[in-house]
Amino acid sequence: MPPIRLDARDLLEHNARYGVLICRECRYAIQKSALRSHLLRHKIFRGERQRLLSSIAQLDLLEPHHVPLPDPTSPPIDGLPISSGYCCTATGCAHLCATAKRMRRHWSECHDLKETSPNSSSFARPVTLQTFFRGTKLRYFEVAVPPVVNTAGGIPLVTNTGDGGESRHDEQNCGEDGPIEPRVSAPPKTSPTVSPIGADLEMLTYFHHFTTTTSLTLPGAEHPQSATHYWQVNVVHQALQRQWLMCGLLAISAGHLAALADETTIKQVHCVRFAQFLRTFSIGLEETERGLDAVSTVAKEAKKAGGQIMCVLRCAYWVLAGSMLDQGTLTGLAAPLHIQSILTTIRGFSTPDLLLSAAGTLSDGAERQEATFTQAMRVLEEVRGTSETGHAGDASPLNNTASALFNRTLTLPYRMAETFGKPESAEDVLATLSAIAALVECSYISFSPSGVGGAWLGMVTWLNKVPEHFIYLVGSHNLAALVVLAHWAAFLVKRAEHCGCWFLSGLTKSILLQIAERLPPDNHAVQSLVEDLIA
Ligand SMILES: [Zn+2]
Ligand SMILES: [Zn+2]
Incomplete structure (x- = not known):
C-alpha cells in the first residue's frame, strides 16, 4: 500500500503497513501523544491543525513498541534517514x-x-x-x-x-x-x-x-x-x-x-x-x-x-x-569544519605527516625562516615596483579578474600597516609579510591556464610556503593573520572551487564566515579590509 499524504504541504505521511505517521521534514515518525505539539513546531495553527488532527484520528496509528519492524531484506522505508x-x-x-x-x-x-x-x-x-x-x-x-x-x-x-x-x-x-x-x-x-x-x-x-x-x-x-x-x-x-x-x-x-x-x-x-x-x-x-x-x-x-x-x-x-x-x-x-582542521587537511595533501601529527604543525627550521625573510623582502620590492609603474608587471599571464586580485594583494601590506599601526612583534610582521609574499607567488600558479590542477596547486602551495609561525598566528586569532587568510580563501580557495574541485564546494564561504566571526565587530578598520571578500 502506498503511503498516504495528509496535508497540502506534504509534511505528514501515513505508512499504513507499519501504522506510523512520518514527518517528512523531521524524517522520523511522530508518536500519537506528541502530534499536537509537533504540528505547532511546524507552525500549523488552529483551523488547519484541527482539520489534520481529526483526519489523523481516523488512522490506525500504533504505539512505538507495537510498531512491527521491517524484515532485514526490505528496502529502506521512504521518508526515514538511512x-x-x-x-x-x-x-x-x-x-x-x-x-x-x-x-x-x-x-x-x-x-x-x-x-x-x-x-x-x-x-x-x-x-x-x-x-x-x-x-x-x-x-x-x-x-x-x-x-x-x-x-x-x-x-x-x-x-x-x-x-x-x-x-x-x-x-x-x-x-x-x-x-x-x-x-x-x-x-x-x-x-x-x-x-x-x-x-x-x-x-x-x-x-x-x-x-x-x-x-x-x-x-x-x-x-x-x-x-x-x-x-x-x-x-x-x-x-x-x-x-x-x-x-x-x-x-x-x-x-x-x-x-x-x-x-x-x-x-x-x-x-x-x-x-x-x-x-x-x-x-x-x-x-x-x-x-x-x-x-x-x-x-x-x-x-x-x-x-x-x-x-x-x-x-x-x-x-x-x-x-x-x-x-x-x-x-x-x-574533524568538524574548523579553520584549523581545514588548514591541516589541505596541507596534508602534500605533507602527509601533518595529518598524523597530533598538533597539526611542523616547526620552522632556520632555513625556512631565512626563506621567509627573503620572501618578505621581495614582496616589499615588488610593491615598490608596482607603485612606481602602476601595474604588476607586463609579463603577467593573469586575466583581468586575476590581476585585480593580484594588485590588491600587493597593496595589502600598506593597507594593513595603516589599520594595525605600529606592530608589536617583528616575528609576527615578518610571518605575515611572508604569507602575503607567498600569496602573490601562488596567485600566479592558481590563475595559470592549467585549470583545476593549477588552481589546486596554488591553493595548497600557499599553505606550505607560509611560515609555521603564521599558522600559529591564525590559530591564536591574530587579526592581521586572519586578514591575510581571508585573502587566500577569497582568491585561491574560491578559484579552486570554481575550477571544478567538487570536494571544496562551499569551503570558501565556510572559511570566510569563520574569519568574520573572529574579527571584532566594532573594529571597522579591520572589518573594512575583508568585508567585500566576505560579502
Ligand atoms: Zn516534523
Ligand atoms: Zn549480541
Whole structure:
C-alpha cells in the first residue's frame, strides 16, 4: 500500500503497513501523544491543525513498541534517514547499533567479551539501519540497500527479495564482513538472497566511476598536467595491491556520486557507502603508518597516496555533511569544519605527516625562516615596483579578474600597516609579510591556464610556503593573520572551487564566515579590509 499524504504541504505521511505517521521534514515518525505539539513546531495553527488532527484520528496509528519492524531484506522505508551501523553476529542476538564503539560495549555487557578483545571484529557485521522513532523510543532495524548501478542521475536498482521473512540477522554471513579488518568487501550484502556478484558489481560500479570520471577531477601534488595519469595509473596500480587504498578510491568515488546526486535517496545510499569505505580506508591508513617500513619506497608511495586520498575524503566529508539533512550517516568520521582542521587537511595533501601529527604543525627550521625573510623582502620590492609603474608587471599571464586580485594583494601590506599601526612583534610582521609574499607567488600558479590542477596547486602551495609561525598566528586569532587568510580563501580557495574541485564546494564561504566571526565587530578598520571578500 502506498503511503498516504495528509496535508497540502506534504509534511505528514501515513505508512499504513507499519501504522506510523512520518514527518517528512523531521524524517522520523511522530508518536500519537506528541502530534499536537509537533504540528505547532511546524507552525500549523488552529483551523488547519484541527482539520489534520481529526483526519489523523481516523488512522490506525500504533504505539512505538507495537510498531512491527521491517524484515532485514526490505528496502529502506521512504521518508526515514538511512545510516550505517553494525549487527551483532552472536547466535540468537542480532543486536543493532550505530557505532563500533557501542557494539564493543554491547559485546562486553551482553556477551562478556573484553572491549579490547582482538577477535571482537568477528562478532559484528556492517549493516544499513533505519529507525522510525527518535529519543527514548529509538529502535534500529536493518534494511537492504539496493546496489546503485547507474551514475549521478541513476535510479537505484530495487532487487525483489521476496517476503521470506524467515532469515534471522544472526544467520547471515556470520562475521564475514568484520568492520575492523581492512577488507574490500566492506559494504554489507544487500540481501541474503542476492548472489555475491551483486556486491562485487556494485564495487565495480564505484571503481568504474572513479577511473572514468572522478579521477579527472582530482588534483596532483606536484605536476598539475599529469594529475589524471597519476590517479588513473599510479594510484590505481597501488590500490590494486592494497585493499585499504582501494577502499579510499571507492570512498572518493561514492562521495563524488553523492555530491552529484540531486535525489535525496540516491544521495543517501552513496553517503552510506562513502562512510563504509572511509572507515575501512582510515583503519588501513593508520595501520600502514604504524607498521611502515621506512626504507621501502613502495610503502612510502602508498603512504603518500593514502595521505592525498585522506585529504580529498575529509574535504568531501565536509561537503556531504553540509548538504545532508541528516548527519547520522556521517557522524564521527572526520574533524568538524574548523579553520584549523581545514588548514591541516589541505596541507596534508602534500605533507602527509601533518595529518598524523597530533598538533597539526611542523616547526620552522632556520632555513625556512631565512626563506621567509627573503620572501618578505621581495614582496616589499615588488610593491615598490608596482607603485612606481602602476601595474604588476607586463609579463603577467593573469586575466583581468586575476590581476585585480593580484594588485590588491600587493597593496595589502600598506593597507594593513595603516589599520594595525605600529606592530608589536617583528616575528609576527615578518610571518605575515611572508604569507602575503607567498600569496602573490601562488596567485600566479592558481590563475595559470592549467585549470583545476593549477588552481589546486596554488591553493595548497600557499599553505606550505607560509611560515609555521603564521599558522600559529591564525590559530591564536591574530587579526592581521586572519586578514591575510581571508585573502587566500577569497582568491585561491574560491578559484579552486570554481575550477571544478567538487570536494571544496562551499569551503570558501565556510572559511570566510569563520574569519568574520573572529574579527571584532566594532573594529571597522579591520572589518573594512575583508568585508567585500566576505560579502
Ligand atoms: Zn516534523
Ligand atoms: Zn549480541
